[in-house]
Amino acid sequence: MSCVFCDIVAGRAPARFVHQDEQVVAFHDIHPKAPVHVLVVPRVHVASLDHLGPEHEALVLHIIRLLPGLARRLGLAEGYRTVVNTGRGGGQIVDHLHLHLLGGFRHPGR
Template structure:
């Protein structure tokens, strides 16, 4: 498979892994937008949130729960942002579902 994140998951592309289990991995974003910017990625290839089906509900819950756990472990006690970009108009640049975990600075809305 030519998917960038699938190659990171299988180890053919190196990454700074922060967490991994049987369902997901988390690693540092190579273009961080905050002092803490991690990606939480399911091991199973799903192109985007738009492709999620009902049977994926437990996996989505797992991704969110692990993101909260990682945020606590990283000391993001003042808050953090989680983002899932979906499709080109939503800002998704890698066609593999992933959750951005950003923290370590005050976040503004709209993002910028």
């Protein structure tokens, strides 16, 4: 079965990357739900949060530590939201663990 995120990680499918390192890639969502909507995707295929094991602890910590700096670089110093959808009932569409980083909302009068 083909995985679009594995194809992106391998360079077989296009993406607008904002970050790449040994463990993850981050790129703009093709169907953004916010002015800034980036997906942070592990290079290793893990289907969902439900499939994480002890061997993935360093990966999870890496992602968490990456987020604040990535958000600042994307102009989200005022705040951002992170979302992980898990399973079809939770809204997960691609069976490859990924985190949504969303922000850039403007709230008039605040």
